[in-house]
Amino acid sequence: MTNSAPPELLPAGTPGIPxxxxxxxDWPALEAALSPVHRAYLKATDFAPKAGRLALLPGADGSLARVLFGLGETEGPGRDRLAAGRLPTLLPPGRYRLEEAGIDPAEAALAWLLGSYRFGRYRAAPGERPRLVAPEGADAAEIGRIAAAVAHGRDLINTPxxxxxxAEIEAEARDLARRHGAGIAVVEGAALARDFPLVQAVGAASVRAPRLIDLAWGPEDAPRVTLVGKGVAFDTGGLDIKPSAGMLLMKKDMGGAAAALAAADMVMGAGLRLRLRVIVPAVENAVSGAAFRPGDVLASRAGLRVEIGNTDAEGRLIxxxxxxxxxADEPEILIDFATLTGAARVALGPDLPAFFTEDEDLAAAVAAAGQEAADPVWRLPLHAPYASLLDSKVADLNNVSGGPFAGAITAALFLRRFAPRTRAHVHFDLYGWNPSAKAGRPEGGEVQTARLVYGLLKSRYGR
Structure with a gap:
């Protein structure tokens, strides 16, 4: 796969336009310190430090001498900590360095790299991009690893x-394992049908065989952390087929797998002290004579029998x-990522993934990690009485509630039935897509919560 990773930071100390x-x-004090010529120029161009405003200040010889970039209000809930991610889309090619006043330079450098991303698999990127000098004292290697992992995850989601x-999701996982010296096993065919019957049932209608990918990395005696990512390469809805408008973005239905792989890339690249496991069930939910049907009762690996109320609720099955x-491995932390329900998007919108957990301490840590990483999430409740909405008259449970209410919660409650041993279980219900461009977040695929999870695990397990 073509990697659309942003350019690396230039070495600290490299000359660059400030x-x-x-x-x-901060604007009144800064304006007073400017030269009379620059103050006059800014007045003539009606510059004010509103969010996203840019001023290119000329030198005596007419060359670009300095850049001013407006942040607007830097305190309060409206502040955008990734605002510097707009700069690569606004500045002409050249070398730039951030003046450290007024911002966190490491966070701004990461925002710059995140905003430099362009999906370039099918057409050439337009021209040379501006480059940024690494801020003094910042961990440029760490910033670069995070940005590269995010870019690769975005590539996966953006690829049709x-x-x-x-098979291509498997190839990407194998490449990730090779780069970091991880072990990997893949289950498919008769073994998949025997050991993972729900994965097999969902993927059986496609000419592209389903599989389960299982990656392991790190010392076996280290704390165990497992990431699970929903890998539906495309979702037609199955026999409960989606309307055409509902299929337009279904290439992103493997966004959970992309987020899990991106987080794993960060964890392994940083060498955190843990035993990491990444599990990705990879399928295509297609339509054919082999498709599973509404009303079918399917076996599961856990021994529970599941009645199919809707074949478009396939993600929770795999x-x-x-x-x-x-x-079964009883990890210290179990995290799953999935583009699972429209109900979560209705409740929280595309920018704010929902998360669910029964562990209060872990919930607080997840929320704090999201705030720290500027990768926000919002907790929704695992309201136990709603579990009865999944009752079935012919099986242990139904895969949908059959009603219009609490769809994200009932989906999370369905998943909890299959991980009863692990209390420290977090379920992320993602959108996996930026509907419009924002600072540091170009329009298109997004590995929401990957940076959050890396920050959470780094704070717990260090290096």
Whole structure:
């Protein structure tokens, strides 16, 4: 796969055009310190430090001497900590360095790299991009690793399903394992049907065979952390087929797998002291004579029988088998990532993934890690009485509630049935997509919560 990773940071100390990020409160003092010529120029161009405003200040010879970039209000809930991610889309090619006043330089450098991303598999990127000098004292290698992992995950989501099916997801996982010296096993065919019957049932209608990918890395005696990612390469909805408008973005239905692989890339690249396991059930939910049907009762790895109320609720089925495998290992932390429900998007919108956990301490840590990483999430409740909405008259449970209410919660409650041993279980319900461009977040695929999870694990397990 073509990697659309952003350019690396230039070494600290490299000469560059200074860029000053300035908020409303800092503007009067900065304006007073400018030369009369620059003050006159800014007045003539009606510059104010509103969020996203840019001023290119000329030198005596007419060359670009300095850049001012408006942050707007830098205190309060409206502040965008990735605002510097707009700069690569606004500045002309050249070398730039951030003036440290008014911003966290390491966070701004990461935002710059995240904003430099372009998906370039099918057409050439337009021209040379501006480059940034690493801020003094910042861990440039760490910033670069995070940005590269995010870019690779975005590439996976942005790649259309004709070029990214279950086999290609496996190839990406194998490449990740090779780069970091991890072990990897893949289950498919008769073994998949025997040991992971829900994964097999969901993927059986496609000409592209389903599989379960199982990656392991790190010392066996280290704390065990398992990441599970929903890898539906494309979702037609199955026999409960989606309307055409509902299929337009279904290449992103493997966004959970992309987020899990991106987080794993960060963890392994940093050498955290843990035993990492990554499980990805990879399928295509297609339509054929082999498709599973509404009303079918399917076996699961956990031994529970599941009645199919809707074939378009396939993600929770493949995750159920993957979570049963993960739960048997009783990891210290179990995290699953999935583009699972429209209900979560209705409740929280595309930018704010929902998360669910029964562990209060872990919930607080997840929320704090999201805040720290500027990778926000919002907790929704695992309201136990709603579990009865999944009752079935012919099986242990149904895969949907059959009603219009609490869809994200009932999906999370369904998943909890398949990981009963692991209390420290977090379920992320993602959108996996930026509907429009924002600072540091280009339009297209997004590995939401990957940076959050890396920050959480780094804070717990260090290096």
């Amino acid at each position: 860029v000053r990020c300035v908020g409303t409160a 399903a004709n070029d990214l099916g279950p 995750l159920a088998d993957a979570l049963a495998l993960a739960d």
